[in-house]
Amino acid sequence: KQEVTQIPAALSVPEGENLVLNCSFTDSAIYNLQWFRQDPGKGLTSLLLIQSSQREQTSGRLNASLDKSSGRSTLYIAASQPGDSATYLCAVSKSGYSTLTFGKGTMLLVSP
Amino acid sequence: EAGVVQSPRYKIIEKKQPVAFWCNPISGHNTLYWYRQNLGQGPELLIRYENEEAVDDSQLPKDRFSAERLKGVDSTLKIQPAELGDSAVYLCASSLTPAFSYEQYFGPGTRLTVT
Numbered sequence: 343k344q345e346v347t348q349i350p351a352a353l354s355v356p357e358g359e360n361l362v363l364n365c366s367f368t369d370s371a372i373y374n375l376q377w378f379r380q381d382p383g384k385g386l387t388s389l390l391l392i393q394s395s396q397r398e399q400t401s402g403r404l405n406a407s408l409d410k411s412s413g414r415s416t417l418y419i420a421a422s423q424p425g426d427s428a429t430y431l432c433a434v435s436k437s438g439y440s441t442l443t444f445g446k447g448t449m450l451l452v453s454p
Numbered sequence: 455e456a457g458v459v460q461s462p463r464y465k466i467i468e469k470k471q472p473v474a475f476w477c478n479p480i481s482g483h484n485t486l487y488w489y490r491q492n493l494g495q496g497p498e499l500l501i502r503y504e505n506e507e508a509v510d511d512s513q514l515p516k517d518r519f520s521a522e523r524l525k526g527v528d529s530t531l532k533i534q535p536a537e538l539g540d541s542a543v544y545l546c547a548s549s550l551t552p553a554f555s556y557e558q559y560f561g562p563g564t565r566l567t568v569t
Contacts, residue, residue, distance in 0.1 A: 346496070376557065385458075385545060386497070386560040431496055441487070441510060442558060444496025 344369045348432055348445035355422055356453055363417040363448045365432030370413050376442065377406050377417050378431040386431065390417070422452045456480070458561035460546050466567045472534035475564045478527070479548030486523060487558065488531050489545040497545050503529065533566075541568045 345368045355361055365375075374393050378386040390399045390406040392415070398407040405418040419426060429449045433442040459478040467473050479486050484505050489497035500519065502510040505526040514521065518537070523529040533540055543563040 378560075383565070385460075385562040386547075388557055388559065391557045433496070441499050441502055442497075444498070446494065446496050 344372075344434060344436065344443045346432060346434060346443055346445035348430075348448050350448060351446065352449040352451075354451045354453065357422060357424060359422050359452075360418070360420050361422055361450070363419070363430050363432075363450070365415040365417070365445055367413045367415075367434050367443075369436075370410050372410065372434040372436065374435050375406075375408055375415050376433045376435075377404075377415075378433065380429045380431060380447070382428075389430075419450075422450075424452050424454050426450060426452050458546055458548055458559055460544075460561035460564055462564055463562060464565050464567075466569065467536055469538055469568050470535040472532065473536055473566060474533075475531045475544050475546075475566075477529045477531070477546030477561060479529075479546070480559055483548035483550055483559075484526065485549045485551060486529050487547040487549075488521060488529070489547065491543045491545055491563070493542075500531070500544075536566075536568045538568050541566055 347366045349364045372394055376391045377389045379389050380386050392399050392408045403420040408415045429447040431444055431447040433444040435442050461476050486503045488500040490500055491497040501514045501521050503523045506523050521531045543565050545563045546561045547558045549558045
């Protein structure tokens with residue numbers, strides 16, 4: 343059974359810092375990996391999707407990398423802002439299927 | 455383009471009462487998912503539909519939960535009777551096709567509180 347782990351569980355940084363969120367998964371037979379953002383009381387917003395054949399994806403200040411063989415992904419946030427405060431969730435889909443297995447998330451707080 | 459729509463946004467009921475949640479996916483998305491998210495946890499799949507067919511309901515507690523997607527568009531998830539442990543956020547998501555694992559888009563969720 344696929345298990346997804348996110349470290350750290352919570353992170354607090356001052357505005358302007360660059361930061362890295364980590365995600366690891368136990369079964370490397372994934373089809374893709376998605377990073378989501380969840381604001382309190384809200385649904386999930388997709389940030390980046392990396393296909394298993396890709397190594398990284400970038401969107402604005404966000405960069406996600408994938409090392410499928412080692413079962414790891416990182417989400418890099420450059421020049422963090424208070425508006426980045428949210429919970430970030432990593433999820434993987436199994437090869438050939440689209441059901442996502444999620445980690446528990448990293449709660450990020452960026453203080454002004 | 456409208457996103458995934460869910461209603462109601464919040465629901466408070468007493469245990470043993472029935473409750474229903476509604477979801478309208480993004481237009482043209484043939485795959486629909488219902489997830490449950492407990493506090494401090496990631497979402498977990500309850501059921502996945504491809505058009506009107508439930509293709510993965512292995513995690514759906516069938517003794518009290520039911521779901522339908524009659525015309526392959528909107529969907530309803532029902533709980534009867536509700537238990538205290540059902541308090542959670544119920545999320546609906548949709549995507550274009552499962553074969554290529556397209557990106558999933560989530561609705562705002564329904565927060566259920568069972569007292």
